[in-house]
Amino acid sequence: MENPYMPYPVRIDDIEIATEDRSLKTFKFVFLNEGDEEKFAYQAGQFAELSIPGVGEIPIGIASSPVEKGFVKFTVFRTGVVTSHLHNMKVGDIMGIRGPLGNWYPWDKLEGKNVVIIGGGFAFTTLRSSIVYMLDPANRSKFGNIDVVYGARTPGMLLYREELYEWEKRSDINMHITVDGTDDPDWKYNTGFVPQIVEDKAPKADADTFAIVCGPPIMIKFTQPALTKLGYGPEQIIMSLENRMKCGIGMCGRCNIGKELVCKDGPVFTLEEINQTPKEY
């Protein structure tokens, strides 16, 4: 087997400032070695360790989608040693990516079903990967209705804004974009917290509908009751957890919660699985 600690060398191909306060940047990477991109074949919902020699590694959800070829994209929030260093890097710089790591959203179980995607703040990265995957012509027919509730503090804090607005115009997906508040008079979409919009706009549960939820702990805390009100049972609610990680391959023990290792048995869990695990996340 290959050395799982060895990253694939990549080059930064593009850097976009993702939010108006510049705290998030979207990085586009291309693999230096031919063949590495095939080896890195991933599914929507997985993450990778971005590896900067001499500085450290960070586990970040993959924002690009498996149907997008030739590059991989990650959206990174600047908060610590490694992310700050990454934010100061330039196009052309070389670093490493280890992965893909973790499990993914249960695409085989979701086939033929309706999917409700709920995201908040900058936890939308793997959800973007999922939406692009589902909307791809080769895949769209595999799924039923797609509803998306995504909110941020202000319009300028929404990730992938242009793509969101494009999706909103489509008829094969129901977008419910929302912000906590705005003084923009031309704001066309919803205003209100994500849990409230979920309660108001998300479809009621039935045997064929699943909800994928990804967001900060506070959002999840209030979204859960909203989903319960709409009739979603814990086996129908799919969540992506975060935790402090180092190796990403289930060996260093850091992300251990109960029997699970978030990096290997997760980060995707159903609410039913999470309910049987200590609340240490």
Added chain:
Amino acid sequence: MDTCIQKIREIAAGLLEKGEVERVIGFAEGTIPMATSPVAISRKEDVEKLTFSSTCGLNLANYASKEKGRKIAVVAKGCDSRNLVTHIVENQIDRDNLYIIGVPCPGMVDKFKIASEMGGEICGFKEEGDTLSVSTAEQTKDLKKSDFLRHNCEYCTHKNPVLYDVLVGDLVEEQTLDNAFPDVDAIQALDDDARWQHFQALTQNCIRCYACRNACPLCYCPTCFVDESGPQWVGKGQDKTDVDTFHFLRAFHCAGRCTDCGACVEACPMGINVRDFTRKLNKDALEMFGWEAGLSVDKRPPLDAYSPDDPNDFIK
């Protein structure tokens, strides 16, 4: 020792019954020979767990500062009480929330020295007055306690608590020493190379467990310098420079505050004499500033205090 155990239990029961404190922090009997375990008693029915012996080598002031806002009672030997004073001076504890059960201390025994003398793992230990009945798988011997005191207890000049709300025994006689730091003198007498070798050998088995730091009542920084990451001051591996930096710098952070309670040495699983790092600084504090830590709640420590009449040249 037995009467003092009885008194500790009685006092604890009284305090808990009257609701004067929420918890009494003391020592409980250990599960292995020569061990005692810090314990927090919050119900009167549990006071029988409290005990005291010459194996109570840890410093309970370490726990006292973590009980923010709670009214507590603490069992304190001479050195422990000096750390409680230091905590009050450094605003880590409110004197009004603290009830000090003072224990005049005849000295704690050196567990490594005893094990070394007996040549094996100790599986039995009984203390009767000045006699220690110790056994290994091979032999049983009676040892004289005064021959096996910890080094810091041998040189202790503050066996009686300096601050207390009640005493559980008669005061013990304090000793005056001609030279309180012969160990420091011995190291100082070495030439540079030999002295460097001494400290290199001292930390060769250090596993960076931080038991010494965590057992020390003075080390209460929310983020210790070795744990800081922005910027990172010290590496986390076993590079000798990083290991040495941790020890030397921690000693300096305790300069003028250390009471030589020996909890660091007691806690170290590798038997490293951590006090070789701090003793020199204690000696310097005494000789340069006439200062011994934790003797009075009214005095500011020397590295903290300034007066226009300060005689030192460097300030002028």
Added chain:
Amino acid sequence: MKFITIDKKDWAKGIDKSRETYQLFGPVKDENGCQIKALDADVQPDMEYTDSVLSAKSVLFPQSEKILCTSLNEADDDHHIMKRADTAYTPRAVVGLRPFDAKAIQLVKLNFDTADYRDPYWCDAYEATTFVGLAANTPGPFDFSISTGTGPFGEDGLDILLADMDDKFLAKVLTPKGEAFAAACGFDAEADPKESQVLLDVLKKEAESKIDSSVDTDRLKEKTILDLHDAPFWDDVAFSCINCGTCTYVCPTCWCFDIQDESKRKSSVRFRNWDTCMSSLFTRHATGHNPRGEKTQRVRQRFMHKLKYFLDKYDQGIMCVGCGRCVKSCPVNIDIRQVCQTMNNYEKQE
């Protein structure tokens, strides 16, 4: 099964001969007690020791290990491209480790050698190592390894088991690796297998009778994780804990590690270092959120992992081999045997 008798007069010479093929590790006494160390050319393993302070896990899993290195010099063609650090796993042998340490290595192997990933550093070291165990005729006072499934004469994970018989060693060769080691030492005086096994069994029974410490683990499996996790006794267990790393570092089955990058001028190295779940930094997110920020949560995590999560996940018993090192070395005398009994006997109050 092959048995070899080794006259103690020939032992040192044989060990020295094996140095032609193997790098040797073994117990060595120093000022701070007994340690398992790499043996210098003139140092013999101490076969009279009771127990070492640290376990033998450092032979395969050093406290600080280089895993990758990089040149940061932009003039180099391969700058910023990480390479595996030069790690040579020449054949090595650990001589004199206790059966519980060898069993512990088998438990740790479950972590580093999985169906999905193989840790090359640990696994390559494991494959290059021969384990020559020394049975404990007189187990130490903290040994409770019978109730954890090993005992003083356990053979799990060993290539050779040596039993001390005063003027000689009786060696039970368990694997081809063990055979190779015996050959490299020149130990070839074969003994009758039937008689030898009888002798060994007698010694084993005697040694086992000297262990009076045990733990009950029979009722751990039937309880749910959440019931044990939410039990009310954790605050009491955790009070005296000072959150150092002693228990985790002396423990042969603890495997958690940290990954750190260090750079100096134009090159950088990625290390892996032992880490401890007892440290408050262990689970601290970069945002400052800490799921196990309270001491009680961390103490509970350690015991739950050892005695419940591992049990449920791997179904191979508890993650403790009964060596007793944590019991001996814990500065505040938190005793895993007591905690195990408390957990095993816990009945949830409805």
